[in-house]
Amino acid sequence: MITKEEIRVKQDLAEQLYAIRKHLHRHPELSFQEFSTCAYIVSILEEWGIPFTRIGETGIFVDIIGENGEGPHIGIRADIDALPVQEKTDLPFSSLNGGVMHACGHDGHTTILLGTVKQLYQNKYLLSGRVRCIFQPGEEADGAAQQLIDSGVLENPDVDAMLALHLWPHLPHGTIGVKYGAITASCDDFIITIEGKGGHSARPHQSVDAITICSQILHALPTLVTKSSSPVEPVVVHVGKIQGGTASNVVADKVVLEGTTRAVTREARKRLESQIIELSENIAKAFGGKASIRYIESHPPVINNDLVTQALEASAIEILGPGKVVHLKEPSMGADDFGSFAERVPSTYFRLGTAQEGKPIYDLHHPQFEFHESIIPVGIEIFTYAILTRLQKGVEKSC
Structure with missing residues (x-):
């Protein structure tokens, strides 16, 4: 069984991912207009020698096929679009596109998924089954997830379980927030x-x-x-x-x-x-x-599956320690189109805390929303460890 030390993000990869995040943040694009973002993701995958598939005009998915025998088909979703917001963060890598900003952390989500692709691809000899990593356009618009589903992103072969995260400024940096049942509203x-x-x-x-x-x-x-x-x-x-x-x-x-x-x-x-x-x-x-x-x-509402959530929670506790895993008391009345995936396959969607002590907290969609890049390896390690330990055994056996 893989150990948590084996899936730690090495410093050289972390530095590359931090540069990727800065590029994405400088060049945000609105829903269904993510042509440069898509081309940039493709260029990274090509540089790493990792095969990919285009879906729709700006969507991409990567199938990582395990070399350790048969197993389940696990999906991970990251959203790649930005918002019509004029940035006011004064970051040295602030948006160069006037009136458009990654004010919801999707630059972080995309970078985390890219890092997860790299980690899983390098460790595919340990993987049973396969993992489909989906870079989804248009989350801030209506119907984007459903369009990918209609295009067959959950098929050939069928996806057995799905994972997604969202950066969350209402939890301390590096804390994981899990919720059984509904976590976001319709x-x-x-x-x-x-x-x-x-x-x-x-x-x-x-x-x-x-x-x-x-x-x-x-x-x-x-x-x-x-x-x-x-x-x-x-x-x-x-x-x-x-x-x-x-x-x-x-x-x-x-x-x-x-x-x-x-x-x-x-x-x-x-x-x-x-x-x-x-x-x-x-x-x-x-x-x-x-x-x-x-x-x-x-x-639709995002309703977490108990077994997939248990697997994610147990993995997060082993990676971070029990003090870093929080049970969210109530759902958010905000929405996420990941609910379309969760309606079809057992799924879990969790929060990754970004609040830093002594710094003001700005909510999602705020022109001053930002996060520290050191959260990126945390998300990668949670995804990688959960998949390579519990979830590759199958959802019903994961705990």
Whole structure:
């Protein structure tokens, strides 16, 4: 069995990875525009002599085939896209692309996966089965993970389990956060178009006021959280945009509401959709108007599989020590499209802490978000050790 000392990231590789991270951070690209990022990843893999496969316009995956007999097919996902954020970190390797920034740590995720590819490829004589390392575009957009799945990234051969991490500024640097069950919420959007009948405010009885209907819907939507959902199950219903009306003395004939929902179970996610549609239509009808609802499914919740999570947690404890592995008390109501992978294969998604003592904490998507590069080897060692020890035995035998 491989020891934790054997998978430690050597200093020369670490220095190369730090340079890779700086390059990625300097040259961020938005979702589905990661052409230079993709070309750079390809250039690194070619330099290392590691075969790869292109998928879609900017996606890449690497299959590392073990030389130690048959075994499971494990997948690892890293997201490669950046955000439309103007960087304000003053780092010497700050973004050179105005208005675009790696404000969510995807430059770190990509670098960690590249390092994991190198480590696993060098140790494939110890590996049973195979590992598919997926560099995924478009995580910050809708449907990117699902597009890769539809393109067959989980097939030929079928992937048996998936892993992913996310840098997390709310845990101390080098700490691993694990969560059984839901770790992130679903994220769906809705657009409610309310149609009334326009008229003059002096004669309101001849009109149907879309703004009045809108106010009633706004008043009722929170009851889907407070009265229609379990008080111990987190859900969110939020309206963030309203457009309607033309003048102070005109009865509005149309109002459009735009909002989002979050849920940590598949059942609550579907329930919110049907409730929002039914509530809006019925309120509009009661006031003599009409409501049309466009409900846009985006990301499912990320629900961690117990066995894969146990394998990851046990491996992290052996690598870092028990004091460095934290059980997260509650899910994040943020979303990640890794949920599309987790819906199909047993998976775990964990947090890798980046908070440094004495330094201010900036949340994900903040223009001053940053992390220290020394976290990169930690992520690589967790992935490598979990795969080469427990997970290559098969998920059902991993613990």
